[in-house]
Structure formats: structure tokens, C-alpha cells
Amino acid sequence: MTTPRDNPASRRVRANGDGTVYQRKDSRWEAAGYVLAPGNTRKRVRVYGTTRKDAMTKLTEKIATSNRGIPAPSAQGSLAAYLTYWLQNVAVHHLRENTHTRYATCVNRYLIPGLGKKKLTKLTAKDIRTWLNQLRTTCQCCTHGIDARRDQPLCCAAGQCCHKLLSPLTLAYIHSVLKSALEHAVREEEIPRNVARNVRTGTPRPRRFEPLTADEARQFLVVTRGHRLHALFELALHTGLRKGELVGLGWEDLDLDAGTAAIRRTLQRTSTGGLTTLPTKTRASERRIALPTRCIQSLKLHHEQQEREREAAGTTWQHDAHVFTTVQGRPIDPTNLTRTFTTLLRKAGLRRIRFHDLRHSTATLLLEQGIELVVIKELLGHAHIGVTATVYAHVRLRLQRDAIDSLGRALDHP
Structure with a gap:
């Protein structure tokens, strides 16, 4: 009777350095080979699988990682x-x-x-x-x-x-x-x-945010109307775009005739690369959104203003096709945008909030207008609707209370 150990496949001769593979008494397959270890040494590792192919796949991955010069960690270490x-x-x-x-x-x-x-x-x-x-x-x-x-x-x-x-x-x-x-x-x-x-650490309370009310949002936009970045702040409040998505927006991403914007990238400052253009935060964040008529008009005026700034800057203009730039055409540092935002809040006589709270303000105001949660989820670029529902649970609770109170009034006074 032929046993698994007698199978010719299990006794196949392997090339030098490919490791060995055999079937154990408990029917599992074990593969072993030498890989690079810390201190430029070699050590023998063992991996296991339910099939011969499974064990060999795991060993091949470890050997390939070792061949790239990455040492295998030592479980005996700290x-x-x-x-x-x-x-x-x-x-x-x-x-x-x-x-x-x-x-x-x-x-x-x-x-x-x-x-x-x-x-x-x-x-x-x-x-x-x-x-x-x-x-x-x-x-x-x-x-x-x-x-x-x-x-x-x-x-x-x-x-x-x-x-x-x-x-x-x-x-x-x-x-x-x-x-x-x-x-x-x-x-x-x-x-x-x-x-x-x-180990259970408990569920921490989510970070509290202070979105602008409708009156505060109108007051803020009135103050920004004379600012060169008025179109940015208006777009932020109407669409809920993240700060990095706003400063990373390019003219090629906008279709002002169709009234849409493609959100494909974000601009961040990193410690090694400085201002760097990166993909969006998640795959769901890469999206196409509709632009309000007011924002379309503001963006057209902003484009005319940018052309005038380009002519004034002359040869010092740094052309990079971003929608929102400095007066010399360079990308806007997100930190500098935050400073400008804080100054405008103070000028408007409003309480100090984070720039990200403009995004929360958009979602909160939309919820209060009765917009469906799935629409807000697509606009904000959340990966799952559960994220939207969790973040804005307090708003939904207030709307539920308003709805219940309305029903109570209707039942009391037919």
C-alpha cells in the first residue's frame, strides 16, 4: 500500500537553496529552508500547510523576501x-x-x-x-x-x-x-x-466637533467674499471636501460646463518630500461630485483672477495647474491655509474651529435639510455608510426627536 511518504512527489529532488518539504505524521506538510537573519547571518525557518503546495508557497515567499535583503525577524528576540x-x-x-x-x-x-x-x-x-x-x-x-x-x-x-x-x-x-x-x-x-x-480597551468617545450653524456659515461666507480664496471656502462649505483635496484640486479635474469635479488626489506636506501630491485617502474617496451653481460662478471668477495674478507675476509664476495657489502660482501649504482660515473666523467674530469642521458643517446642514444619508456618504467619500451614520448620529437623533414631536402635535391636534 502506498503512503503519502512513498509518493514520488514528496521525494522530488529540489535545487540547492530551495529548501525541503515533506509530510509529517499528523498529515500536515512542513517546508524548511535558510533565510537571511538579523546581523547578516542565516537561519533555518519552518512553515506548515495543509497541502504540499501550501507549505511550498509559504516557504517561497520567505526565501523571496530574504533574497531582497530583508532579514527575517527572530521570534526569540525582544x-x-x-x-x-x-x-x-x-x-x-x-x-x-x-x-x-x-x-x-x-x-x-x-x-x-x-x-x-x-x-x-x-x-x-x-x-x-x-x-x-x-x-x-x-x-x-x-x-x-x-x-x-x-x-x-x-x-x-x-x-x-x-x-x-x-x-x-x-x-x-x-x-x-x-x-x-x-x-x-x-x-x-x-x-x-x-x-x-x-485585550479590551473600551470604545473611546468620538472626538467632538463643532460644526457651523446655517447662520454662522452665511456670516463666514460674507467675510470671505473679498478674499482671494473665497472660491475655496465656498467650495469647502458646499461640498465637504477635505483640506488636502481642496488644495490638491487641478483645473483638469473640473468640468465647469457640466458642473462636476473629479476628486483624484490630495496635497500633503511630508517630512522628506515637502509638499507632495498623493492619491486620495481611500479608494472610496476617489469620486466625482456635482458642483453647485454658486461654486461654478465663483470658480470662473477665481480663474480670471488667477490669470491676472499670472500676468502680474511674470517669469516668477510657478505653473503647476492647481486651482488654488499662492500669488506666485505655488501650491498652497495646508498649514498656511489653516492660518488663513483662523484669521477669517476671527474677522467674522466666530468661535475658533478646525478647518475639518467645515466638512462636518456640510454634512450636518445637509442632514438637517432632510438629505438622505447615502447621498451625503457619496459626497463626502466615506468608504461605508456606517461611517457617515456613526459620525453624525447626534444629528440624526435630533431629527428623530423633531419628527416625533411633529407626530405628537399631529395626534394631539387633528
Whole structure:
């Protein structure tokens, strides 16, 4: 009788460096081979699969990664070593630069000092929970030596702790970064399971935002009417475009005759590339939207104004085909746009809000006008309608209350 081990396919001769593959007594297939390890050394790794092809596919991926010069992490090493490997060789290829910078800050400021000495394979859910609870109650002002660097001691050094604690949102973010790193360790079969998933940090309250009311929005637009970027602020309030989408908009993206705009890119400042044009935030963010008649007229006037600025600038004009530019034709830095926005709010006598709250204002005002949630979702470019429903739940609750009150009045007074 022929057994799986006697099958000629399992005894096939492989080329040198391709590794070995065989079937175990428990019927699983095991493949083993040598890959690059930290310190420019080689180590033997083993992978498993339900079929011979499955095991060989996993081993081939590891050998291909090794041939690109990326060392395999050592499960015997510390969590700090794995997090460093993950940031430098994995996350950097899947995240935007600014997101990767935030991940690196989170790892270096919190994860490595708190859990870095733990062995990757020895890390438990209890370790993570205990550390998060300690982080939740520890004054960060003193933990990171901020107090010690002051000219005059304050906080704990003076016996009066300021209790500068991390917010629930920050704690949830730190936890999510750790989960992402350990999830990749599971995929690479360095650890059997992601223990961070067994830790519950609670659902933090969403960040509160202060959208403009209809009266405040009208007051703001009146003040911006004389500003050279009036068309930008009007477009922001009427369409809910993100700040990066607004400053990244090109004339080729606009069809003023048809009254549409194609949202394809965003403009961001990165630490290495400066002002950089990137794809939209998500695939759902790449969309085509309808432009209000008022915005079409403002954009036409803005184009005429831009032509006059081009003539005035002469040879110093930096042509890049953006809709909204500086007076020299350069792209607008998002940070400078925020400063201009804050100045206009002060001039209008309005409370200070974030630029992103203009986007919330658009959605809130549309909801209050009875516009369907799915239409708002498409306009804002949310990936799922659940995102729209969750963010603006407070508005829907108020509309429900108004509807119930209207029904009550109708029943009381037929």
C-alpha cells in the first residue's frame, strides 16, 4: 500500500537553496529552508500547510523576501527588535509617510519603553493589559522627563503632579498599533496568535466637533467674499471636501460646463518630500461630485483672477495647474491655509474651529435639510455608510426627536 511518504512527489529532488518539504505524521506538510537573519547571518525557518503546495508557497515567499535583503525577524528576540523590524521593513511599504511617522512615534515613545524588553513569544494579554492600565494612570509629563528639563521644577518634581494623562483616544491608538504589528507576526508565523486582540480597551468617545450653524456659515461666507480664496471656502462649505483635496484640486479635474469635479488626489506636506501630491485617502474617496451653481460662478471668477495674478507675476509664476495657489502660482501649504482660515473666523467674530469642521458643517446642514444619508456618504467619500451614520448620529437623533414631536402635535391636534 502506498503512503503519502512513498509518493514520488514528496521525494522530488529540489535545487540547492530551495529548501525541503515533506509530510509529517499528523498529515500536515512542513517546508524548511535558510533565510537571511538579523546581523547578516542565516537561519533555518519552518512553515506548515495543509497541502504540499501550501507549505511550498509559504516557504517561497520567505526565501523571496530574504533574497531582497530583508532579514527575517527572530521570534526569540525582544518585542522592541520585532517592532523595529516591522516599522523599517513592513509598515513603511504599506502606510503613507505621515501615518508611518505617527506609528514610529507611538512605537518609540510608548511601546518600546513599556513592553520592549518582553520576548515576542512570551508576551501575554495580561502583560499588555497591565501596561495599558499603568499608562492610563501615569503622568506623562514626568514619565518622559519633560519636568526634569524645565528650568524650574514643576509637576512631580515640585510635589504637585499636574496629572497630564493620555486620552482614551490616544490609548486606543497605541493599542491598535501594537495589534497591527503582532498581526503581521502571526502572518509570518513568528507567533501562534495575536494576544493584543484579547485585550479590551473600551470604545473611546468620538472626538467632538463643532460644526457651523446655517447662520454662522452665511456670516463666514460674507467675510470671505473679498478674499482671494473665497472660491475655496465656498467650495469647502458646499461640498465637504477635505483640506488636502481642496488644495490638491487641478483645473483638469473640473468640468465647469457640466458642473462636476473629479476628486483624484490630495496635497500633503511630508517630512522628506515637502509638499507632495498623493492619491486620495481611500479608494472610496476617489469620486466625482456635482458642483453647485454658486461654486461654478465663483470658480470662473477665481480663474480670471488667477490669470491676472499670472500676468502680474511674470517669469516668477510657478505653473503647476492647481486651482488654488499662492500669488506666485505655488501650491498652497495646508498649514498656511489653516492660518488663513483662523484669521477669517476671527474677522467674522466666530468661535475658533478646525478647518475639518467645515466638512462636518456640510454634512450636518445637509442632514438637517432632510438629505438622505447615502447621498451625503457619496459626497463626502466615506468608504461605508456606517461611517457617515456613526459620525453624525447626534444629528440624526435630533431629527428623530423633531419628527416625533411633529407626530405628537399631529395626534394631539387633528
